[in-house]
Amino acid sequence: MFESAELGHKIDKDTYKQQVPGLREALLDAQFDLAQTRKFPVIILIGGVDGAGKGETANLLNEWMDPRHIHTEAFGSPSDEESERPSMWRFWRALPPKGKVGIYFGSWYTEPVVKRVYGETDNEALGYSLEEIVRFEKMLTDEGALVLKFWFHLSKDKQRERIHSLEDNPKTRWRVSEMDKRHLKLYDKFRDISEHVLRETSTAEAPWIIVEGFDANYRNLTVGKHVLEAMRKRLDNPESRPHVSIAPPILTPVDNLHIINTLDLTQKLDKAEYEKKLEKYQGKLNLLTRDPKFRALTTIVVFEGSDAAGKGGSIRRITQAIDARSYSITPVAAPTEEERAQPYLWRFWRQVPRRGRLAIFDRSWYGRVLVERIEGFCSEYDWMRAYSEINDFEEQLAGNNTVVLKFWLQISKEEQLRRFEERQEISFKRFKITEEDWRNREKWDAYQIAVCDMIDRTSTSHAPWTTVEAEDKNFARIKILKTLCDRLEAAMKELPE
Amino acid sequence: MFESAELGHKIDKDTYKQQVPGLREALLDAQFDLAQTRKFPVIILIGGVDGAGKGETANLLNEWMDPRHIHTEAFGSPSDEESERPSMWRFWRALPPKGKVGIYFGSWYTEPVVKRVYGETDNEALGYSLEEIVRFEKMLTDEGALVLKFWFHLSKDKQRERIHSLEDNPKTRWRVSEMDKRHLKLYDKFRDISEHVLRETSTAEAPWIIVEGFDANYRNLTVGKHVLEAMRKRLDNPESRPHVSIAPPILTPVDNLHIINTLDLTQKLDKAEYEKKLEKYQGKLNLLTRDPKFRALTTIVVFEGSDAAGKGGSIRRITQAIDARSYSITPVAAPTEEERAQPYLWRFWRQVPRRGRLAIFDRSWYGRVLVERIEGFCSEYDWMRAYSEINDFEEQLAGNNTVVLKFWLQISKEEQLRRFEERQEISFKRFKITEEDWRNREKWDAYQIAVCDMIDRTSTSHAPWTTVEAEDKNFARIKILKTLCDRLEAAMKELPE
Numbered sequence: 005m006f007e008s009a010e011l012g013h014k015i016d017k018d019t020y021k022q023q024v025p026g027l028r029e030a031l032l033d034a035q036f037d038l039a040q041t042r043k044f045p046v047i048i049l050i051g052g053v054d055g056a057g058k059g060e061t062a063n064l065l066n067e068w069m070d071p072r073h074i075h076t077e078a079f080g081s082p083s084d085e086e087s088e089r090p091s092m093w094r095f096w097r098a099l100p101p102k103g104k105v106g107i108y109f110g111s112w113y114t115e116p117v118v119k120r121v122y123g124e125t126d127n128e129a130l131g132y133s134l135e136e137i138v139r140f141e142k143m144l145t146d147e148g149a150l151v152l153k154f155w156f157h158l159s160k161d162k163q164r165e166r167i168h169s170l171e172d173n174p175k176t177r178w179r180v181s182e183m184d185k186r187h188l189k190l191y192d193k194f195r196d197i198s199e200h201v202l203r204e205t206s207t208a209e210a211p212w213i214i215v216e217g218f219d220a221n222y223r224n225l226t227v228g229k230h231v232l233e234a235m236r237k238r239l240d241n242p243e244s245r246p247h248v249s250i251a252p253p254i255l256t257p258v259d260n261l262h263i264i265n266t267l268d269l270t271q272k273l274d275k276a277e278y279e280k281k282l283e284k285y286q287g288k289l290n291l292l293t294r295d296p297k298f299r300a301l302t303t304i305v306v307f308e309g310s311d312a313a314g315k316g317g318s319i320r321r322i323t324q325a326i327d328a329r330s331y332s333i334t335p336v337a338a339p340t341e342e343e344r345a346q347p348y349l350w351r352f353w354r355q356v357p358r359r360g361r362l363a364i365f366d367r368s369w370y371g372r373v374l375v376e377r378i379e380g381f382c383s384e385y386d387w388m389r390a391y392s393e394i395n396d397f398e399e400q401l402a403g404n405n406t407v408v409l410k411f412w413l414q415i416s417k418e419e420q421l422r423r424f425e426e427r428q429e430i431s432f433k434r435f436k437i438t439e440e441d442w443r444n445r446e447k448w449d450a451y452q453i454a455v456c457d458m459i460d461r462t463s464t465s466h467a468p469w470t471t472v473e474a475e476d477k478n479f480a481r482i483k484i485l486k487t488l489c490d491r492l493e494a495a496m497k498e499l500p501e
Numbered sequence: 502m503f504e505s506a507e508l509g510h511k512i513d514k515d516t517y518k519q520q521v522p523g524l525r526e527a528l529l530d531a532q533f534d535l536a537q538t539r540k541f542p543v544i545i546l547i548g549g550v551d552g553a554g555k556g557e558t559a560n561l562l563n564e565w566m567d568p569r570h571i572h573t574e575a576f577g578s579p580s581d582e583e584s585e586r587p588s589m590w591r592f593w594r595a596l597p598p599k600g601k602v603g604i605y606f607g608s609w610y611t612e613p614v615v616k617r618v619y620g621e622t623d624n625e626a627l628g629y630s631l632e633e634i635v636r637f638e639k640m641l642t643d644e645g646a647l648v649l650k651f652w653f654h655l656s657k658d659k660q661r662e663r664i665h666s667l668e669d670n671p672k673t674r675w676r677v678s679e680m681d682k683r684h685l686k687l688y689d690k691f692r693d694i695s696e697h698v699l700r701e702t703s704t705a706e707a708p709w710i711i712v713e714g715f716d717a718n719y720r721n722l723t724v725g726k727h728v729l730e731a732m733r734k735r736l737d738n739p740e741s742r743p744h745v746s747i748a749p750p751i752l753t754p755v756d757n758l759h760i761i762n763t764l765d766l767t768q769k770l771d772k773a774e775y776e777k778k779l780e781k782y783q784g785k786l787n788l789l790t791r792d793p794k795f796r797a798l799t800t801i802v803v804f805e806g807s808d809a810a811g812k813g814g815s816i817r818r819i820t821q822a823i824d825a826r827s828y829s830i831t832p833v834a835a836p837t838e839e840e841r842a843q844p845y846l847w848r849f850w851r852q853v854p855r856r857g858r859l860a861i862f863d864r865s866w867y868g869r870v871l872v873e874r875i876e877g878f879c880s881e882y883d884w885m886r887a888y889s890e891i892n893d894f895e896e897q898l899a900g901n902n903t904v905v906l907k908f909w910l911q912i913s914k915e916e917q918l919r920r921f922e923e924r925q926e927i928s929f930k931r932f933k934i935t936e937e938d939w940r941n942r943e944k945w946d947a948y949q950i951a952v953c954d955m956i957d958r959t960s961t962s963h964a965p966w967t968t969v970e971a972e973d974k975n976f977a978r979i980k981i982l983k984t985l986c987d988r989l990e991a992a993m994k995e996l997p998e
Contacts, residue, residue, distance in 0.1 A: 029929070032929070032931060033929065033931070036929075036931035059824060059825075059826070062824075062825040062826070063824060063825045065825075066820060066825045067817070067820070067821055070813075070931075071816070071817065071820045071825075071830050072813070072816070072830045072831075072832040072863055073832070074825075074830075075829065076825035076826055076829075077826070078826040083580070083581050083582050084580050084581050084582075085580045085581075085582050107825065109826065178791060294675060316567075316569070319568070319569070320564070320568065323563060323564070323568050324564055327556060327559075327560060328556075328559040328560045328562075328563045328568075328571075328573035328604065329556070329559070329573055329574070329575040329606065332572065332573075333568050333569045333571075334569075335569040335570070340837070340838045340839050341837045341838040341839070342837050342838070342839055366569055432526070432529070432530065432533075434529060434530070434533040434567075
């Protein structure tokens with residue numbers, strides 16, 4: 005894999021001087037078009053061996069292009085706000101919006117590689133991380149990002165030569181750290197593991213570009229031309245990403261037996277029983293959220309359901325039991341301008357709370373496979389891939405001591421009509437039924453199919469769906485409170501003392 | 502000041518039960534109107550003595566209103582990302598956008614009060630903090646925010662009674678902390694200092710509302726009615742905030758001698774001299790930004806100047822000398838949707854970097870007193886108050902080990918014309934002169950007046966303006982680089998070893 009990057013590539017001074025002006029001009033033009041059209045973001049990853057010109061390359065791109073539209077970031081140790089969230093959170097928050105260029109050092113590759121080299125993880129754990137990375141990058145490219153991954157390579161001899169020459173020069177001595185010297189000793193191990201990593205993560209959408217790092221002229225021209233060609237290709241062929249799914253269609257069960265029509269919507273709780281249980285579970289929830297162990301967890305509760313299914317009322321039965329300082333509620337509406345310039349899940353990632361807090365989502369990322377699917381707001385390909393992207397998101401949350409609860413509130417079509425009519429009689433404007441509610445109601449059957457697909461495809465062991473028979477509000481509220489208590493209790497038991 | 506809150510206010514159960522339903526209804530209606538119109542944000546501060554119902558009140562408002570549009574926050578110890586910025590940064594980042602309600606515990610009052618009670622600060626330092634707070638709240642109300650400040654009071658006897666009764670009940674014992682008991686001993690001191698604080702910070706725009714906290718019914722009705730009346734008044738009289746300045750007009754000096762026309766624009770550097778100095782100061786800047794002390798500072802560099810004055814080129818001479826991982830550039834364009842829902846300075850506060858980084862602003866918060874003033878994008882009152890708001894902002898930055906540099910690049914009207922014409926001949930589209938550039942040029946004189954006012958009113962010892970004679974690009978670039986080096990060097994010398 006690294007053979008071509010040990011050939012001693014070199015560009016002489018004259019050729020370099022002759023080629024650079026035109027290249028810079030073209031790069032600036034491409035960047036200008038990108039900033040004007042805001043068609044996509046450019047994500048440039050910089051990896052490779054020490055001394056092979058990683059920092060120099062980032063500086064070069066900032067010099068050759070307009071640095072005002074480039075964001076360069078090296079990820080050091082995570083801040084406390086970062087370490088309380090899943091490890092990918094800090095990469096999500098650093099993603100460039102459409103129209104901008106982001107240059108990232110090491111990035112999501114650093115931790116898996118370094119941990120494997122130092123023997124803190126085994127091949128299996130590394131493989132798992134790499135699969136996660138491949139899916140993450142696939143999501144980025146599916147969302148339209150141009151992902152360019154540069155790996156700067158030096159042969160063992162050249163690396164030694166480079167580090168010693170940096171050390172010998174008083175002006176550059178500071179650049180050689182103890183870690184560099186330690187890494188030099190681990191060269192062979194690094195090389196083997198890097199080769200494995202590059203092989204596993206070189207995909208059609210985001211291939212690695214390996215660059216021999218010894219000769220600066222060669223390195224600079226290679227990187228500059230790659231960035232230019234890649235940007236130009238995407239700018240001039242904006243429709244290159246797949247919008248038509250080649251997946252076979254999802255069919256409903258041929259006997260029409262599905263998860264929703266197996267629900268027993270006749271289940272009820274009478275008022276006396278309801279009030280007894282409400283007090284019991286609200287009291288329990290209150291105690292649980294005051295337990296010191298609660299502060300070691302993050303809790304995320306998702307509410308989905310048809311219009312008038314009782315989401316708002318159920319949410320209030322939860323918040324009544326909890327100190328207002330411990331929860332937040334995100335009502336999911338149309339994305340803002342900043343959110344539209346980012347991948348679909350970005351606006352939910354930014355709402356992931358710190359430890360010890362409970363975040364409630366009134367509607368959620370599942371809008372992608374419900375309303376957006378049914379209304380055609382995104383392509384079939386986009387909502388098809390959303391299932392696995394959502395599963396990845398929730399798996400990362402769950403892997404970070406986050407309890408993820410998802411409630412689907414189901415009522416019958418008749419009950420919805422009854423509630424709509426009841427609301428129309430009410431004088432409070434905030435409960436008025438809108439034209440849109442009636443329009444959604446016409447698509448009842450399509451929604452039911454989408455809901456069944458959603459539950460089938462995203463109910464996982466780490467983030468299961470709870471279907472809630474919501475025909476009777478009392479029954480629904482108690483089921484939700486009890487489920488929340490049970491899940492919290494179980495999660496707290498699993499925590500170390 | 503607290504006399505009326507020690508009278509033993511009480512509301513009997515029947516009156517309470519009779520009044521609450523209507524109040525809740527009206528509150529929900531007001532909140533609905535607020536969310537629909539997004540006219541202003543509501544900022545509710547909750548302060549007062551322990552055991553007087555602060556937490557209960559926040560929970561109550563969340564229960565009575567729609568919790569999906571309320572954000573409740575208690576500020577604990579700052580995270581590391583927060584402690585690397587000025588202390589107000591975390592309050593800025595928590596401000597509710599227009600249409601939402603934010604409930605804040607303690608907030609910006611906690612630190613000044615607690616520090617004074619414990620004797621860590623003197624009256625003078627407290628007074629200084631309170632002045633800052635008054636100006637901050639004035640800015641909020643000027644920006645249209647509805648600021649409601651509730652202070653919950655208990656007499657000494659009642660506080661003791663409340664804390665003991667909480668302690669006696671096993672269900673509420675957890676709520677009494679060691680700190681509460683310590684505070685009880687300091688009651689008189691707390692009372693004196695609180696009274697002083699309330700007096701100094703009760704303004705016409707944001708008066709304190711003191712509520713006796715012993716009887717929950719009285720407390721709840723009082724708070725609910727205050728919130729309702731205040732929201733209703735603002736919703737029904739949207740034009741209640743001042744838009745017309747009553748300030749006397751700012752006149753230009755009657756002899757027409759001002760800071761801009763004293764600049765000697767004939768200053769030049771020939772190419773050889775320029776290249777020598779460029780190498781010298783870029784080398785120096787490089788060394789300075791690699792000094793460990795640089796990591797203890799934050800550096801903010803603002804570029805303002807007329808079109809074609811050479812801001813971009815000057816910025817590049819700085820970034821060329823610095824590792825791309827150490828700087829960021831924010832080109833200031835039109836605010837986004839999220840930014841428009843916040844006070845004017847919010848979008849700049851969010852760009853304040855962590856320690857050890859240099860943030861460059863290509864145009865800045867000074868747009869308020871330049872383009873917005875001249876184009877009439879904001880009212881006279883708005884740009885007039887911007888001077889002191891900006892001074893406060895920069896003073897807070899400077900107080901937090903931030904080096905604030907501000908460059909005004911000045912060219913002559915003739916030189917601008919020459920550069921415009923030169924650019925029109927250039928084939929690169931990114932340098933094309935737009936209609937807007939020509940339109941701005943027609944307002945040359947108005948801009949000059951605005952620039953002089955800006956420099957007069959915002960050049961302070963902690964954040965001075967550097968006027969740059971930019972007729973000759975070489976001269977300008979070297980002056981900027983040298984100023985930056987000098988300021989960094991001086992700031993690093995002042996740091997403790």
